[in-house]
Amino acid sequence: MxxxxxxxxAQYAALKDEVDAALRRACENSWFSLGPEVEQFERDWAAFCGVAHCVAVNSGTSALHLALEALGIGxxxxxxxxxxxxxATAEAIVYTGARPVFVDVAPETFCLDPALIEDVxxxxxRAVMPVHLFGHPADMGAIREIADRHELAVVExxxxxxxxxxxxxxxxxxxNVGCFSFYVTKNLGAFGEAGACTTDDPALAERLRLLRNHGRSGGYHHELVGYNCRMPGFQGAVLNVKLKRLEExxxxxxxxVAAYSEGLAQxxxxxxxxxxxxxxxxxxxxVRCQERDALKAHLEQAGVAAVIHYPAPMSELHALKDHDFAQTPLPEARKMAARALSLPIYPEMSDEQVEYVIGTIKGFF
Ligand SMILES: Cc1ncc(COP(=O)(O)O)c(C=O)c1O
Structure with missing residues (x-):
């Protein structure tokens, strides 16, 4: 197997008729850059997230970058x-000229440990940027409380x-602002690159709209130096079709998850x-495993893809070797880098495939 x-x-096969029709509609109406499909998606994504405003952009990385710029961080x-x-989380901070300050993770959630924020x-x-890693929310109650006390913005x-x-x-x-990626492999994935910012702050939403489109306020009037981070119309069309399936x-x-948790409990x-x-x-x-690399090899030999997210804390990546980044000690991040292994999970996965993964792991032990 x-x-x-x-x-x-498999996902495309299940949606082919609807997606093809949406793409054809975009072609026939020349909705190529922003346009009605993107505007529809902005309304629906804002409603889905329970916020007043959504600004669609061309990637999650752009969403993070523009969010920081819109908050005046530099x-x-x-x-x-x-x-x-x-x-991308660290890159977006570096783009603005600001300095990332890395904090260790809470081992239970793999997300930023709020207890360490005040140390740094x-x-x-100016801001705290938690990541809801692997889909699990960071401890937003504690993070908001610390941010409010120190008058810091929070970029999710x-x-x-x-x-x-x-x-x-x-x-x-x-x-203050949420940043989403709709990269192809995300829970809601476009056909290529796409992203969005969400916020309840109308002034911030307005600034994000300017920043994503050359600072353009209409015609050839430019209020500020922005970027070209517009969401293509095709991506809005695809996302509108897929968003209807997201809850399912x-x-x-x-x-x-329930099957994995039961099947792997012993x-x-x-x-x-x-x-x-x-x-x-x-x-x-x-999952975390003492013999992670051997388990990964065992799974791969049996035809099961297993991925390491992520092999090192970001502060240790080659790309940042010339930077002198401040950080708290990172014992939990290092443990995670050595032991964490992502098992396959996607909606089209069959019960037989789930059982096969569980059986293969049991076989290893
Ligand atoms: C946590 C996180 N932040 C940012 C990004 C960047 O998003 P994108 O690839 O859409 O630029 C990604 C995904 O790729 C991500 O997983």
Whole structure:
């Protein structure tokens, strides 16, 4: 049996008629850059996240970058973030000229540990950027409380956490601004690159709209120096079709999680679980294993794709070798880098494939 990381061909096959019609409609109406499909998606995504405004952009990385710029963060500023994420989280901070300050993760959730934030605050700290990693919300109650006390902005990197909830509130609507990626493999994935910012702040939404489109306020009037980060019309068309399936896909993810958690309970693996008051989007199912590399090789030999998210804290990546980044000690991040392994989880995964993964892991032990 073969179990890939995701199965985008199966997803397309299930949606082909609707997606093809949406793409044809975009072609026939020349809705190529922004346009009605994107505007529809902005309304629906804002409603899904429980916020007043959504600004669609061309990637999750752009969403993070523009969010920081819209908040006025730049040269000389510091932004506190987690040591463990996809590199775009740190890159977006570096783009603005600000300095990322890396904090260790809480081992239960793999997300930024709020108890460590105050240790790294300086008079230059302007924002905290938690990442809802693998779909699990960061501890937003504690993070908001610290941020409010120190007058810091909160930028949520919700790239992996579509629809995740923290005490009944959807992520992306808890901080000052939420940033989403709709990269192909995300829970809600475009046909290529796409992203969005969400916020309840109308002035921030207006600034984000200007920044994504050359600072353009209409015609050839430019209010500020912006970027070209517009969402293509095709991506809006695809996202509108797929958004209708997202809740159903998340329910399927939850059933796979229940099967994994039951089937793997008697193994030596440390299994992921939702923290109290949290609802994960279960973008990834990440276990921890002392013999991680051997288990990964065993799974791959049996046709099961297993991925390491992520092999090192971001502060240790080659790309940042010339930077002298401030950070708290990172013992939990290092442990995670050495032991974490992501098992396949995607809505189109069959019960037989789930059982096969469980059986293969049991066979290893
Ligand atoms: C946590 C996180 N932040 C940011 C990004 C960047 O998003 P994009 O690839 O859409 O630029 C990603 C995903 O790729 C991500 O997983």
């Amino acid at each position: 073969n179990v890939p990381v995701v199965d985008l061909k 040269e000389g500023d510091e932004v506190v973030t987690t040591a463990m994420s996809f590199f 605050l300086t008079e230059r700290t 990197d919700a790239a992996q956490a579509h629809g995740a909830e923290c005490r009944g509130r959807r992520v992306g609507g808890i901080g 896909w998340t329910r399927r993810r939850r059933r796979i 193994t030596p693996l440390l299994l992921p679980a939702e923290a109290e008051g949290c609802r994960s989007a279960w973008h990834l199912y990440v």
